[in-house]
Amino acid sequence: MHNLASIIQSILKELFGSSPSLDLLYTFLGYLVPCLTVVTVIGMIGGILTLMERKVAGAIQNRLGPNRVGPYGSLQWIADAIKLHLKEDIIPALADKNLFRLAPYIVFVGTVLTGLVIPFGGSFIVVDLNVGLIFLIVAVSLVVIGLLMSGWASNNKWALLGGIRSAAQIVSYEIPSALALLTVILITGSFSMQKIVAEQGLFPWQWFIFYNPFTFIAFFIFGIASLAELNRVPFDFPEAESELVSGYNVEYSSMRFGFFFAAEFGNIFVTASIATAVFLGGGNIGLDPYESGIGYQLLMVLVFFAKAIPLCFVSLWVRWTLPRLRIDQMMSMCWKYLIPISFVCLTCTALWMLVFNGNGIFWRMSG
Amino acid sequence: MAELVSQEMFLNMGPHHPSTHGVLRLIVQTDGEIMRRAVPDVGYLHRGIEKIAERVTYQGFMPYTDRIDYVSAFSGNLGYALTVERLAGIEVPEKAEYLRVIAAELARMGSHFIGFGAVLLDLGAVTPFVHALRERETYNDLMEMLCGARLTHNYARIGGVSHDLPEGFKEKTLKFIDHLEYEFIDEFNNLISFNSILVKRFANVGVVSAEKAIEYTLVGPNLRGSGVQFDLRRDDPYSIYDRFDFEIPVGKGKFGTVGDCYDRYWIRIQEIRESCRIIRQALEQMPEKGEIRTKIPKVFKPPKGEIYVRTECPRGEMGFYLISDGGKSPYRLKIRTGSFSAMSILEELSQGVMVADLVAIIGSFDIVAPEIDR
Numbered sequence: 001m002h003n004l005a006s007i008i009q010s011i012l013k014e015l016f017g018s019s020p021s022l023d024l025l026y027t028f029l030g031y032l033v034p035c036l037t038v039v040t041v042i043g044m045i046g047g048i049l050t051l052m053e054r055k056v057a058g059a060i061q062n063r064l065g066p067n068r069v070g071p072y073g074s075l076q077w078i079a080d081a082i083k084l085h086l087k088e089d090i091i092p093a094l095a096d097k098n099l100f101r102l103a104p105y106i107v108f109v110g111t112v113l114t115g116l117v118i119p120f121g122g123s124f125i126v127v128d129l130n131v132g133l134i135f136l137i138v139a140v141s142l143v144v145i146g147l148l149m150s151g152w153a154s155n156n157k158w159a160l161l162g163g164i165r166s167a168a169q170i171v172s173y174e175i176p177s178a179l180a181l182l183t184v185i186l187i188t189g190s191f192s193m194q195k196i197v198a199e200q201g202l203f204p205w206q207w208f209i210f211y212n213p214f215t216f217i218a219f220f221i222f223g224i225a226s227l228a229e230l231n232r233v234p235f236d237f238p239e240a241e242s243e244l245v246s247g248y249n250v251e252y253s254s255m256r257f258g259f260f261f262a263a264e265f266g267n268i269f270v271t272a273s274i275a276t277a278v279f280l281g282g283g284n285i286g287l288d289p290y291e292s293g294i295g296y297q298l299l300m301v302l303v304f305f306a307k308a309i310p311l312c313f314v315s316l317w318v319r320w321t322l323p324r325l326r327i328d329q330m331m332s333m334c335w336k337y338l339i340p341i342s343f344v345c346l347t348c349t350a351l352w353m354l355v356f357n358g359n360g361i362f363w364r365m366s367g
Numbered sequence: 368m369a370e371l372v373s374q375e376m377f378l379n380m381g382p383h384h385p386s387t388h389g390v391l392r393l394i395v396q397t398d399g400e401i402m403r404r405a406v407p408d409v410g411y412l413h414r415g416i417e418k419i420a421e422r423v424t425y426q427g428f429m430p431y432t433d434r435i436d437y438v439s440a441f442s443g444n445l446g447y448a449l450t451v452e453r454l455a456g457i458e459v460p461e462k463a464e465y466l467r468v469i470a471a472e473l474a475r476m477g478s479h480f481i482g483f484g485a486v487l488l489d490l491g492a493v494t495p496f497v498h499a500l501r502e503r504e505t506y507n508d509l510m511e512m513l514c515g516a517r518l519t520h521n522y523a524r525i526g527g528v529s530h531d532l533p534e535g536f537k538e539k540t541l542k543f544i545d546h547l548e549y550e551f552i553d554e555f556n557n558l559i560s561f562n563s564i565l566v567k568r569f570a571n572v573g574v575v576s577a578e579k580a581i582e583y584t585l586v587g588p589n590l591r592g593s594g595v596q597f598d599l600r601r602d603d604p605y606s607i608y609d610r611f612d613f614e615i616p617v618g619k620g621k622f623g624t625v626g627d628c629y630d631r632y633w634i635r636i637q638e639i640r641e642s643c644r645i646i647r648q649a650l651e652q653m654p655e656k657g658e659i660r661t662k663i664p665k666v667f668k669p670p671k672g673e674i675y676v677r678t679e680c681p682r683g684e685m686g687f688y689l690i691s692d693g694g695k696s697p698y699r700l701k702i703r704t705g706s707f708s709a710m711s712i713l714e715e716l717s718q719g720v721m722v723a724d725l726v727a728i729i730g731s732f733d734i735v736a737p738e739i740d741r
Contacts, residue, residue, distance in 0.1 A: 061497035157378050161400075161722075233491050234564055243723050245384060323564050324491030326723045327400055 005030040005127055034126040038115040046111075046265035047077040049312060053265070056316045081258065089254035092155060099153035104252065104259035107146030111266040113139035118273045119193045121283020121304035122297030123290050132193040133185065136274060137178050140229060143263065144170040147231075147238060147248050150260075154251040162247025165327060166238035170229050172334045177225035179342035180218040183349045184208050184278050187215075187358070194289065197282035205362035209279040212352050212361050214345040219279045221342050223314075226271040228330070230264065233319040237327050272311035273304075280307050375403055382411045386489040386726045389736025393713075393729075397722060405717035405725055407710045413740040420700035425451055425667050426525060428697070433519035435685070435702060436738040439478035441470045441510075442680035444523035449605055450676040450687040451525045455669035462657035463527035464607045468649045469540070470513060470522055471606075472642040476547070477506035478681035479635040479733075486632060486730030487559060490568055495559040502551055505543050512536050525667065527660030537650055544643045552639060560636060569632060570623030573716050573728035580626065583712040586705045587683020588638065589732055592618040592631035599679035611648045613641045628731035635733065668693060682706050682733055706738040 009023075009030040016022065051066065051074065058065025066073035091100055116139075117132040119125045129135050144167055151163015185191060187208060188199050200207050209219045228235035239247040249260045276282055283289075283304035287296055325333070376399075381392040390411040396403040416435060420428050432443035445467055452459060459467075484499030507517040512533050514522040522528055559565055575585065580593035590597055598615045600608040616637035618630030671693040677686040683705025692698040709732040717725050 057493070061494050062501055063497070157376060165400075236491060243386070243726050320494050321558075322492065323487060323559070323562065323568060324723075325564055326568055326721055328721065329567055 005034055007123060008033060031126070035116070038118075038126055039112050042112055042115045042266045042269065043262055045269045046262040047081060049265040049268055049316075050080065050261070051077040052312070053316050053319075056313065057320045060317070060320045084255050084258040087254040089256060090251075092251050094155045095251065096153040096155065099149050100251075101256070103146045103150035103153060104256045104263075105146075106149065107143050107263040108259045108266075110139055110142030110146060111263045111270060113142065114270045114274075117193050118270065119197050119277050119282055119304075120273075121289070121300030121302070122292070124297070124301055125194060128192055128194045131191045133181055133191045133196070133278070136193075137174070137181065140267070140270070141170060141174055143229075143267070146263075150252070151238075151248040154248070156251050158244045158246070159248050159250045162238045162244045162250070165244075166231060166248060168327075169231070169235065169237055169330065172331060173225045173228035173235075173338075176221050176334065176338035176342045177229060179339070179346055180222035180225065181274070181278055183215055183218045183342075183345050186346070186349050186353055187211060193277055197277050197284050198289065200281040200284050202281070202284060202286040204281075207279060207281040210360070210362060212349060214348045214352065215279070218342065218345045218349075219275065221338055221345070222275060222279070225334075225338060226275070227315065227318065228334070230267050230271060230315065232268070232315060234322045234325050235330055236324060237330065268312050268315050269308065272308045272315070275311055276304060276307040282307075380405070380725075386729065387736065388485060388729065388734050391734070391736045391739070393725075395717075395722075395725070400721050402717050402720050402722060402725055404714060407713050409707075409710060409739050411740065412737045414737075416741045417700055417702060420697050422696060424695050425669065425697065426663075428700075429523065429525070430519065430521045433521055434737065435704065435741055436478075436680065436682060436706075436735055437518060438481050438735050439474040439681045440518065440520045441474040441522055442478075442678065442685060444520065445471050445606070446676065446678040446680070446685050446687050448523040448525055449678060450674060450689050451669060453676055454672060454674045454689060454691060455525075455663075455667075457526050457661055457663065459527055460658035460661060462531075462654050463659045465649050465653040466528045466532065466659065467523060467606055468608065468611075469646055469653075470510070470520070470528070472645045472649070473506055473509060473540075474520075475681045476639050476642045477503050477510075479639055480506070482681065482733035483632055483635045486727065486733070487565070489726045489730040490565065492559055492565070495555065498551075498555060498558070502547065509536065509540055509543065512539070524660055526663045527658070529660075531659050540646065540650065544646055547639060548643050552636065556636065560633070566622045566629065568723075568727055569627065569629035569731070571627050572623075572720070572724050573628045573731060574624045575626040575712065575716070577626065579712070584708045585683070585712065586708060587679065587681070588634045589631055589683060589705070589709055591616065592634050593626035594618050594630075599677055599684060603677065605676070605678055610652065611645045613644050616641065628727050631731045631733075666695065668695060677703075680705060682735060682738060683708075702741055704738045704741065706732070706734045706736075709734055710739055
């Protein structure tokens with residue numbers, strides 16, 4: 001039993017018996033249920049993050065933020081979603097209509113796909129692929145196709161500039177972010193997300209961020225690079241409201257815009273989850289994720305979210321504090337600083353593994 | 368395979384665009400992200416204020432001067448009132464002069480809050496803008512106490528001002544100034560002015576040398592940003608500005624070259640402090656009691672003649688050229704504004720910069736579209 005799907009399959013087998021045709025159905029159900037759950041969870045978290053963003057922005061800017069719908073405005077995001085559904089869906093007459101319709105879903109699918117391999121703590125992972133982390137990196141970069149597509153299909157010069165900017169930006173920042181994640185892979189020797197989490201522990205000194213000085217740097221490189229991949233301030237060039245009006249999504253309205261929005265905020269949570277799982281120990285509380293009771297498993301989920309949500313908050317906090325860089329400054333930051341530093345981290349971690357026999361800095365100190 | 372054709376792209380930036388500060392159109396020619404040239408196309412906010420002046424009475428034109436530059440409405444009021452008074456030889460009571468200076472300096476601060484707030488907003492920093500607006504809110508409250516209006520004050524009258532100082536105004540203003548001088552400016556600088564991203568965006572961008580600034584007749588903070596120390600409040604004093612002690616900040620190339628966007632931004636921050644000083648002195652020196660308005664006849668007819676009066680507005684020199692034929696309304700009124708001259712240099716500055724820099728340059732000139740077109 002390595003994931004939720006196989007657990008559900010075995011439960012179904014116990015209940016209804018087993019036969020080749022039924023097994024096929026069980027497999028299908030076993031994956032369908034967790035997948036739907038992940039879509040819902042990421043959509044919901046994306047929605048809640050929009051509310052959180054507005055509340056955080058309000059607090060930073062001496063305002064109240066939304067406070068009309070529900071207690072303390074807590075239902076605002078639902079009202080927003082309903083409103084977006086009710087709006088007219090406008091497709092520009094000269095747009096490439098098929099691509100225009102398709103683009104928001106590709107962006108959203110890219111976000112949701114990453115949800116498949118996120119270890120939410122305990123056995124709560126849809127599928128524990130043996131190439132989990134690689135899959136994550138690939139799925140996150142699917143977003144760029146959607147953004148470029150939307151920018152091109154809108155037949156609008158601002159949108160086109162936004163699309164091109166996003167392609168240049170995300171493709172560049174993919175490299176430092178992947179290299180930063182690879183430093184951890186050197187330590188675990190596995191791409192499996194559950195394995196990466198299992199190698200860490202409950203206490204901070206067992207996390208990979210404090211494994212050696214280079215993983216510590218790698219964590220921050222990943223943080224900066226993922227801010228850029230998320231298209232958020234100080235790297236929000238594809239949208240750059242004051243320069244490109246609204247960038248790639250300028251022609252979008254109604255729920256198609258909503259999908260871009262949900263994907264953007266879903267992605268904040270996804271990258272926070274990756275950072276949590278890879279560098280901050282994920283939902284590991286020192287117990288075996290599969291053998292322990294359901295109570296402990298839920299505790300692991302709680303621990304996971306307790307680490308991921310503050311990271312989401314950091315992303316919001318940065319957005320409401322900093323101005324935007326210029327596009328050439330952003331590029332030179334990536335190619336001149338982040339990529340060389342992340343290569344150094346990768347190489348030095350490899351050397352560290354060789355010299356200290358695979359022991360972390362705290363492992364060494366404690367003997 | 369067909370050969371790839373690459374050509375420069377024409378973009379219409381505006382008339383509705385988030386960073387054109389009103390309704391302004393720029394025809395932008397870009398090569399990818401690099402700007403070849405940007406030609407401003409003004410006139411979208413032309414309301415014919417100068418023509419209106421020829422059809423209304425001298426007193427009746429006062430509310431229209433609010434609308435020349437609505438971000439600092441009182442500056443227009445003051446300039447127009449001074450013009451008519453000098454033409455007709457009207458003496459203004461002592462207390463009214465002080466009230467005018469206080470209102471004008473408050474207006475300068477209120478305008479600069481929007482000025483540097485909006486340019487930061489253009490650079491993607493939303494929070495500093497909201498913090499600046501919070502202070503402008505207090506300015507609005509103060510002006511509301513003073514004259515009942517929050518945006519278009521219509522406070523000056525020919526021969527004085529409309530209302531005397533209300534109760535509690537002095538204390539509230541002093542508190543506001545203290546807050547600005549000792550809390551807000553330092554806090555704001557720590558939050559954003561010294562932020563390295565902002566410095567990177569502003570320093571060495573849109574450099575205007577002193578000669579060029581004079582050639583293009585840049586005025587006000589834009590001129591001083593290029594290192595030219597020229598301020599009408601000191602060099603050609605009007606009203607009672609010669610009684611106050613204040614400094615004129617000039618651009619020194621704090622983080623880059625003299626005359627770059629950062630200098631123009633930094634000038635505005637410093638001018639807030641100087642305005643605070645002037646208001647503090649004015650509140651101290653102001654007589655407790657006194658007339659606030661010289662009586663002028665209901666049917667007011669200044670003598671035949673012409674006059675040009677210029678005042679130092681937040682966006683630089685605003686000049687009123689008034690020709691009177693002895694009638695009830697001006698024969699001709701020409702208004703010269705600071706934003707218009709800032710527009711003329713845009714085409715030269717925009718060559719070879721990035722699209723994002725153009726936004727920073729427009730913002731750093733603190734352009735208000737209605738002031739360009741009148």
